[in-house]
Amino acid sequence: xxxxxxxxxxxxxxxxxxxxxxxxxxxxxxxxxxxxxxxxxxxxxxxxxxxxxxxxxxxxxxxxxxxxxxxxxxxxxxxxxxxxxxxxxxxxxxxxxxxxxxxxxxxxxxxxxxxxxxxxxxxxxxxxxxxxxxxxxxxxxxxxxxxxxxxxxxxxxxxxxxxxxxxxxxxxxx
Numbered sequence: 001x002x003x004x005x006x007x008x009x010x011x012x013x014x015x016x017x018x019x020x021x022x023x024x025x026x027x028x029x030x031x032x033x034x035x036x037x038x039x040x041x042x043x044x045x046x047x048x049x050x051x052x053x054x055x056x057x058x059x060x061x062x063x064x065x066x067x068x069x070x071x072x073x074x075x076x077x078x079x080x081x082x083x084x085x086x087x088x089x090x091x092x093x094x095x096x097x098x099x100x101x102x103x104x105x106x107x108x109x110x111x112x113x114x115x116x117x118x119x120x121x122x123x124x125x126x127x128x129x130x131x132x133x134x135x136x137x138x139x140x141x142x143x144x145x146x147x148x149x150x151x152x153x154x155x156x157x158x159x160x161x162x163x164x165x166x167x168x169x170x171x172x173x174x
Contacts, residue, residue: 026150031090031143035116038139042124042132049131052124063126070118076104077111088112090147093154101166109152109170113143117173140173148172 053059080103081088087095104111120139124132155163 025146027091027093027147029146031113031116031147034139034143034147035120038120038135039123041135041138042120042127042129045131045135046127046129049129051128052130052133053128059125059128063122065122066125067119067122070115070120070122072115073104073108073118074112074115077115079103080105090151093151094158096155096158099155099159099162099166101170106170108174109166109172110148113148114173144172 053062078088080100084098084100086097086100087093089095108114117136117139121133121136124136152163152167156167
């Protein structure tokens with residue numbers, strides 16, 4: 001496989017898929033970069049389409065509640081990883097030293113990504129544009145395909161039986 005260097009963005013090496021000729025983006029773009037691009041897209045779409053909530057106070061309240069809840073969920077996920085002394089590096093899931101299945105991980109297999117989704121939803125509500133909401137399913141689809149599924153493969157290889165049980169018991173997002 002031919003490797004392409006992309007040091008200007010700090011994403012490391014991109015691999016070109018031999019069969020399709022396309023760039024292999026699995027585990028290549030840091031999730032926080034995906035969040036930043038999604039937030040920018042939400043901001044760009046802020047003036048398109050109808051508004052979400054006519055009352056500015058309600059809109060601000062809902063937006064802040066979503067964002068604060070999302071931040072709490074994401075930080076709870078990080079905290080559980082830190083307590084377990086396992087890697088939080090999303091680009092190197094094969095370096096996981098153990099599986100975290102307690103706390104917030106009993107409700108979602110990906111609370112960090114779920115929390116970031118809630119933060120983005122808060123941003124979309126704050127921008128008061130129905131068009132901004134279209135970014136959310138794109139974020140979920142991209143992250144699921146290029147980040148979560150490869151992470152799941154790595155965990156299944158590292159912890160075969162334990163991860164299979166966990167996967168049956170806990171949903172990917174919620």
